[in-house]
Amino acid sequence: MTDNPKSVRGPMHIDATPLMVTCDVERLVHDNxxxxxxxxxxxxxxxxxxxxxxxxxxxxxxxxxxxxxxxxLSTKVALTGPQAMRVAGRMAELARPLAARSAHTAAVVMRTQQRKGAAA
Structure with a gap:
C-alpha cells in the first residue's frame, strides 16, 4: 500500500443493480x-x-x-493485491451480463434505425 494521504484502506463491496455494478466504499465516505x-x-x-x-x-x-x-479529502480506496483481484473478479462477474445486455440493446436499436432509414 502507498503512504498517499489521499487513499483510505478498507473494504470495497461490489454488488449490482439490474442496470449497473455498484462499489460500496462506506469506509472512504465515513473517513471523509x-x-x-x-x-x-x-x-x-x-x-x-x-x-x-x-x-x-x-x-x-x-x-x-x-x-x-x-x-x-481522500479520493481513493487502497486495496492489497489479493483484495484488488477479488474486487476485479467480482466486478467482471457482475458486469458480464450487463455488458451483454447493453450490447444486445445497442444492436437492436441500430437495426431498428437502419430499417427506418431504408423504409424512408
Missing part, C-alpha cells in the same frame, strides 16, 4: 465525513461561517471552499 467535520470546525470555520451568514458571494465562496475541501 469525519475529516470534513474536523476541517469545518477548525481550519475552515471562518470560510464556512461567512457562507452560512451570507457575508460573502455565496456561489464563489461555496465553490472555492468546496475545491479546498475536496483537495484535502
Amino acid at each position: 465525513v469525519g475529516e470534513l467535520l474536523d476541517l469545518l470546525m477548525g481550519e475552515f470555520l471562518d470560510d464556512f461561517t461567512e457562507i452560512v451568514n451570507g457575508e460573502a458571494d455565496r456561489e464563489y465562496a461555496f465553490e472555492t471552499l468546496q475545491a479546498r475541501l475536496v483537495d484535502r
